[in-house]
Amino acid sequence: MSSLTLRIRRLAATAVAVAVGGTLTLTGAAHAAPATLAAHPAARAEAAPAAAAPLVKGLYQSAYSERNHVLWATAAVGRPPVTQSALVKVDPRSMKVRASYAPPVTDQATGAVEAVYGIDVDDRHDTVWTTNTRDNSVAVYSQRTGKHLATLPGVHHAREVVIDERHHTAWASGFGDGTLVAFDTRTYKEKKRVTVEGAGPAGLAVNERTGTAYATDLNGNQIIEAAPGAKKPRLIPTGEGPISLALSRDGRTAYTADQKAGTVSVVDLRKGSVVTTVPTGEGTLAVASDPRTGTVAVANRTAATVSLIDPRKGTVVRTVTTGAGPNHIEIARGTAYVVDKSGTGPQGEDQLNRIRVTR
16 A cells, blocks of 8 residues: 555444444434435446456455555454454465465464454555454554564454554554544554444544544444544534445545445535435445546445446446455455455355456
8 A cells, every 4th residue: 555545445232243344233313315316327237247266265355455466355254252264365466365374363272263354454564454353453464474463452343444654553443332543553552542422433444645534433324534633523424324434535525335225425524414325236335446547336245246436427337246245345456356255166265356447
């Protein structure tokens, strides 16, 4: 990840994660939004992505390293005690696994490991950051060797992590207690904690120019904005069930994947309001923005599709069918990488789908 560009990303009792990176049960009423726009009549559907390949079982999220030109992915299988989890290094060209690293064991008696779920890369320090949701922590690994460098506790039901390289900061979302926690990427020390009572922070994005972090609040149907120097977070209404978040290249617009509504909301961050709502498909789960073209890509988990959106027109211009259960989307060099939970590999592996964002 270049520090000159925007990084886009990216068990409470009554609002509990069914699976990290998967669908979440949410509470709270939706904010009023502008009239929903229909998909563009000229939108084209495709039978399949440009390429797909099996990786490992239990895929959750991925992150691209510009420095090393590799795609990192997390995988975890089953419920606690989770004994099968991996941090996987993937060649984005061949879509083959280069290396796989096991998280540290946390319980010798059961064989439980510090399972990894959310992920982002820090190319400035050549590290990978993960969320260890079941252990209420985040972890740091070396990109060069895959070595586990640190475990940082205190992030309740940690869901996502996003790196602000310019300001040496890693932000993690604590879905379980309504917190956003910032760590220093040089010392691994906690440097800031923002709490919104009753919130369920899920997806994350950061504007590296300003150092402002944004999180979707799944419980409150809003975006939490944590700006440097601000005495309290700003709350911005968005669509129903926002679970993932991306920013435009200039940082003025946010795109939220509204899981419950099956839409993407286009949010003017300066005005603090939704300007367009785009229907994409059932179970909208993950969203990413292409800094080159401005195209927004969204994974619709229940529909098993990826929608490519022109945010200026507020229309879906192309829909691509993926493997079942697309779970996360990452855009790098004009290509969208989508990990799914299809289990269609020869040994039941989930797969990586590759889609060209531009034609």
